[in-house]
Amino acid sequence: MSLARTLIDVRPLRTSPVFRRLLIGRTVSVLGSFMTMVTVMYQVWDMTHSTVWTGAVGLAQALPMVLFGLFAGSWADRGDRRRIFLFATVGQAVVSLLLAVQGFTGHVPVVGVLGLVAAQSCCAAVGGPAAGVFVPRLLPKDQVAAGLALQQVTGQAMMLAGPALGGILLGWVGIGPCYLVDTLSFGLAFYGAFGLPALSPAGEPSRAGLHGVLDGLRFLAGHRAVRGALITDLAATVLSMPASLFPLVNAERFGGSPRTLGLFLSALAVGGTAASALSGPVTRLGRPGPVMLCGAGIWGAALAAFGLTRDPWAGLGLLVLAGAADAVSVISRSTIVQTHTPDALLGRVTAAEQIVGQAGPNLGNLRGGVVAGWTSGATALVSGGLLCLFAVALVGAKTPELRGGFVPDPCVDAPPLQPADVPVPEAP
Numbered sequence: 001m002s003l004a005r006t007l008i009d010v011r012p013l014r015t016s017p018v019f020r021r022l023l024i025g026r027t028v029s030v031l032g033s034f035m036t037m038v039t040v041m042y043q044v045w046d047m048t049h050s051t052v053w054t055g056a057v058g059l060a061q062a063l064p065m066v067l068f069g070l071f072a073g074s075w076a077d078r079g080d081r082r083r084i085f086l087f088a089t090v091g092q093a094v095v096s097l098l099l100a101v102q103g104f105t106g107h108v109p110v111v112g113v114l115g116l117v118a119a120q121s122c123c124a125a126v127g128g129p130a131a132g133v134f135v136p137r138l139l140p141k142d143q144v145a146a147g148l149a150l151q152q153v154t155g156q157a158m159m160l161a162g163p164a165l166g167g168i169l170l171g172w173v174g175i176g177p178c179y180l181v182d183t184l185s186f187g188l189a190f191y192g193a194f195g196l197p198a199l200s201p202a203g204e205p206s207r208a209g210l211h212g213v214l215d216g217l218r219f220l221a222g223h224r225a226v227r228g229a230l231i232t233d234l235a236a237t238v239l240s241m242p243a244s245l246f247p248l249v250n251a252e253r254f255g256g257s258p259r260t261l262g263l264f265l266s267a268l269a270v271g272g273t274a275a276s277a278l279s280g281p282v283t284r285l286g287r288p289g290p291v292m293l294c295g296a297g298i299w300g301a302a303l304a305a306f307g308l309t310r311d312p313w314a315g316l317g318l319l320v321l322a323g324a325a326d327a328v329s330v331i332s333r334s335t336i337v338q339t340h341t342p343d344a345l346l347g348r349v350t351a352a353e354q355i356v357g358q359a360g361p362n363l364g365n366l367r368g369g370v371v372a373g374w375t376s377g378a379t380a381l382v383s384g385g386l387l388c389l390f391a392v393a394l395v396g397a398k399t400p401e402l403r404g405g406f407v408p409d410p411c412v413d414a415p416p417l418q419p420a421d422v423p424v425p426e427a428p
Helices: 011-015 019-046 051-076 079-106 110-131 134-138 140-174 174-192 209-222 224-238 245-253 258-277 280-285 287-307 312-338 341-376 377-398
Strands: none
Touching: 011 019, 011 051, 011 140, 011 258, 019 051, 019 079, 019 110, 019 134, 019 140, 019 312, 051 079, 051 110, 051 209, 051 341, 079 140, 079 174, 079 245, 079 287, 134 140, 134 312, 134 341, 140 174, 140 258, 140 312, 140 341, 209 224, 209 341, 224 312, 224 341, 245 258, 245 341, 245 377, 258 312, 280 312, 287 312, 287 377, 312 341
């Protein structure tokens, strides 16, 4: 196999100028968001010196996604997704600017900071489902997986770079300028989407309110491939999320060194970045179902093996493998969801995927902590990994649509916008 076919498929960057602009804007915005995450955690800790308050930061980020996500998805399936995304991006930029103002003044209590974090998460809950239609509408179907892989690899890279840059900037210029960088990053995200045409739903628009939400849930319950993809993601996160167990396992097995702990925390992202960068064969294969199931199964098996190992280097290797398997599984899962969901329902299904992505890891970390409290960190890892492996095997056994190759779903009736159909704004 040639090197070009091994590396990530970059055809979407060549064939779609608008996708290229969107990806650049999204990448810069994700970088700013990770910098803000570090800044918020630092500020809340500096204000309170309480782990309860720093834990509340994650709650403020997750709750709006869970509570409002499906309603935001229903809204996205009724209107122009481009306009909704731009509206949400402006809202996020305004909240980041308010965070910067309070960072410069220092007169806002911690509850106010968490309120601003929750407000920004509300805007993200609105913008996420609208953005979920961009890749399948901008790219031909055979390039959708490649477009999602490009989003994955840039997101993983920013996950590595963002916290480090945020820490450096915090030590250099302080809290306010860090938030200001995030504000400016949303400007690039806005610019990347501004040149899109109107992206109204293809097909019957969503019904308003709860009726539209229930229509989306009925589709999820009835479509076996999409349902199986989301259940697989829940199995991987709820049953075997390892992050909360790393400090305990590090103390139990590896002497409690902070350097070892830091490497464990980075190894998953390293594996994910490498696998995304080398995802060309996976995205060209056209078999996202089997790839997703294999990736999720390897994730569970690698984490179970990590719970058994006593050698730190072997443990790092297993975590890199787990991160790589997870990245491949995420790319394949998103491909299944976005190519099997009718355009008129894609906002709501993307919102459900977003909720699973927010709630699953938090519940998984809680599960791991509870099991470790009853037993040990190693037992929690091994049992979670084996449960994940069993659940993924069960999903594969019960969902033949995920075991075969890619077959276009006849209900997905929204043709992609070809590059020539999409106006490209002039560079400023």
